[in-house]
Amino acid sequence: MNKQFYLTLFLCLFGCLVQAQTLKSPNGDFTLEVELREGRPYYKLDYKGKAVIKPSGMGFELKDQADMMDGFEILNEETSSNDDSWEPLWGEYKEIQNKYNELLLTLGQQGEEDRKLHIRFRLFDDGLGFRYEFPKQENLNYFIITEEHTEFHLAGDHKAFWIPGDYDTNEYFYTTSKLSEVDGKMEKATHTVHAQHPIETLAVQTPLMLKSDNGLYINIHEAALINYPAMQLNLDPSDFKLSSHLVPDAVGNKGYLQTEALTPWRTVIVSDKATDILASTLILNLNEPTAYEDVSWIKPVKYIGMWWELFVPQGKTWAYSDATNLKLEDDFSQLEPSGRHGATNENVKMYLDFAAEHGFDAVLVEGWNIGWEDWFGEWKEDVFDFVTPYPDFDVEEMQQYAESKGVRLMMHHETSGSVSNYERRLDRAFQFMQDHGYNSVKTGYVGKIIPRGEHHDGQWMVNHYIHVARRAADYGIMINSHEAVRPTGLHRTFPNWLAQESARGTEFEAMGGLTPEHTTILPFTRMMGGPMDYTPGIFQTDLSYYDENSDGRVNTTLVKQLAYYVTIYSPLQMAADLPSNYERFLDAFQFIKDVALDWDETHFLEAEPGDYVTIARKAKGKDEWFIGSVTDENEREATVDFSFLPQGRTFTATIYADGDDASYDENPQSYTITEMEVTSETTLTQKVARGGGLAISVK
Incomplete structure (x- = not known):
């Protein structure tokens, strides 16, 4: 080997060392290293000297533009620290400490692209959060993401608690297996769920809980999912590598952004104690404080409801009649009642009496409004109008009766997946609630989404859920969403979005059971968000x-x-x-x-x-x-x-x-x-x- 070879090798190694950046968590337990390899950013994460994430690549594929995968150099680096606390409006803690060390890298693609990308890393005592930031710039304004390529290269064949990757539902049983066994168990795990859209590649959903053979508990998820599709995880079981898989829209694109733009945070929570995973506040800390000026109307709610009897054998029904092929403009008062309708004045009064006697705040009533005869599975646009009651439910009488008992009625808005219909009627529906004393609503998204081809977890629907929360706040209304994208800590930013379902819940006990x-x-998976x-x-x-x-x-x-x-x-x-x-x-x-x-x-x-x-x-x-x-x-x-x-x-x-x-x-x-x-x-x-x-x- 000649001197030129050694000189080239030395310059390569020296260049790699110059490009590497290191960040420690405040308590020193975590070490993050970030470097460029052939112009592509990579990160790795250790916890107490044990590998959590091996070197993992980052970047984006763009539509009709050069990719942002490689060709980068580090233009600038900034480090900072934060140590303060904040008080949630409601939650599991009176006060939450927000303590982290931060590394902000400014990367530049030189040449014809001449584009910039920021990657912001925050290292807490309970784990890592990082996101991509696209600053406003001449050569990148409007752009379409065809895929995000963020990797999580795990250090071993960990035990995983997982559900199949799916664009439209997270209502699956959890499967526990080694990562290497996921492929062999996927067919059984992907059992029939309404409106499902399983991913064709081998993929699982987040939050993903893992346990390593050397005693580490690892949770992978995301925080602050706004104006972006939800992240699923492709799995390479031969190398234990996970990689981001964004939910597409109706034409196959993943995300539509305009600079200045941010992605959600990618989160990795780690400990050698399982209880520390549950105690983590990292995801909440990565969300923005609320911008609501008045939050005095947002209160926790303990409620009962005309609900479970809709699921038990020989129970009640949502629908007033057994008729089919109905339209909203039909005269429902002329229908022959089935005799099994649950949301009647008499039945709801019984629930209100019980709630008042035992100190409950509210009574949920499902099936009060016209349209339930034709609601399920038809991909029908105008299913509900959210303001017209069935003939046996008197809105004014029920409002007065509830007020006399000191109990609220809780509204129910099932959209049947017809989201465009719901958005057209949203303000009228919320005004109707305000006029009749309702201050909380359970929303539902059972069925395939309209606009047709959109998915429950895609960017369009993510923006819809947030739009509903924001618009509800204008009317002083609290939201409980079912069949929505799994949460990512946004209840800090939108505190009237009190709760979600977004997993296999109690109703499935009446439809095949739960293990x-x-x-x-659930506390280690769905509830991390x-x-x-x-x-x-x-x-x-x-x-x-x-x-x-x-x-x-x-x-x-x-x-x-x-x-x-x-x-x-x-x-x-x-x-x-x-x-x-x-x-x-x-x-x-x-x-x-x-x-x-x-x-x-x-x-x-x-x-x-x-x-x-x-x-x-x-x-x-x-x-x-x-x-x-x-x-x-x-x-x-x-x-x-x-x-x-x-x-x-x-x-x-x-x-x-x-x-x-x-x-x-x-x-x-x-x-x-x-x-x-x-x-x-x-x-x-x-x-x-x-x-x-x-x-x-x-x-």
Whole structure:
């Protein structure tokens, strides 16, 4: 080898070293390295000396323009630090610390393109967030993204808790497997779900939860999803490499941007403790504070509803009649009623009476408005008008009755996926709500999206959900969205967007059931992005109670349903069962009445994804604590360490526990209620049944 070779090698190595940048987290546990390789940006992430993300590429493919994949050089770098705190309007904590170190790289593509790209990295004590920023510039103004190429090159064949990649639904069962096993399990995992659109490549959805063989817990998701499609993850199982896969629109493009523009943050949360993953506030911190000037009207809501009886065997129906082929302009008062309609004046009054007696804020009523006869699966444009009631539901009478009881009615807007129709009617629908005393609405997006060809998780729909939240705020209305894109912490920016479903929730217990482990996985996956309206509180779990020919079952014990009010966080919580079932178990129902909706503190006591979760929370502004513990299909002992209580004081704990003979499949309604005195020195060990739970109130 000659001197010229060594000189070339030295210059190459020296150039690579010059281009490499390093950033540490405030506590020093994380090390981020960023470098250019042949002009393409790469990043890698270590935690306590262990590899989390191996060198992973970044960049974009653009339509009808040169790609922004390589040819870059570093034009500038800026580092900074932040350490402050903020108070959520509502949430799991009274105050959240926002502490990070930041690296902002300015990259330039020279030559004919002469374009700039910023990549902003924020390294917290619980993980990494980074996003792309396209500054305003002469050679890049309007542009179309055909794909984002952000990689997450994992360090091994981790255990993964995943659902299949899909453009339109996240209502799948979770599968637990090694990354190398995902391909072999994908066909079974992609079971039939309404309006699904599975991705043709091998892909999974975020939030993705992983556990490495060397004891690291890793969560990959995104934050602040605005004006951009949701990110799915392609999987290369041979190399354990994940790469971004954006949801396309009707013509196959991914995103339409105009500089100045930002992408959502890509997030990697890591710890050697599972409880630290649940405690992370990284995603919230990466979202912007709200711009609302008045937030006094936004309040947590505990509600019941004319809902579960629409799902149980021999239950009620949304539709007023059995007629078909109807149009909105038809005279629905001339239809022959089926006799099974649920949203009648008489039935809703019963719910309002129950809500008033037991201190609930609101009553949800589904199926009150015309159109339900023809709503499902027809890809029909004008299904609902959101203002015209059925003949047996008197809006004015129900408003007056609710006001006399001190209870609100909660509106329901099912769009049937006809989003263009909903947007045309949105202001009229919100004005109707305001005129009739409604201040909250459950929105639904069941079905294929209209405009036809758009997807639930594409850029157009992402912008729609935000538009609804913003417009609702103009009318003083709070939003609970179902079948929407999974959350990314936007409830900080739009605090009237209280909750979402965006996962397989309780209604599926009446449509094939859920596995007992499902709700031990949700806190590590779907709920990393925000609160979930899971609709808990089902006491009558054996559905043959309604029809002896039914073999349906809610796969929990009664006490596990109580525990959900703590383990599945939401400021909007439903007691979902029929009032008549609660009247049979009033002593257990007391926990649902007592449990808070808003919190000063949250303590994650023990957790393992897919196995168990135990959480304690302190009620906002009160010396009251509530504890929930849930397990999978295996019996276990929950350990509750009360060290979170103030020292030197004694409290009374009311313990709702599975009975000795309880199990989710044989004796789900067996429970005990006991009291004991507790202090900060107390540790309680309590048996939890198969598919069971534990709920404790401390006062």
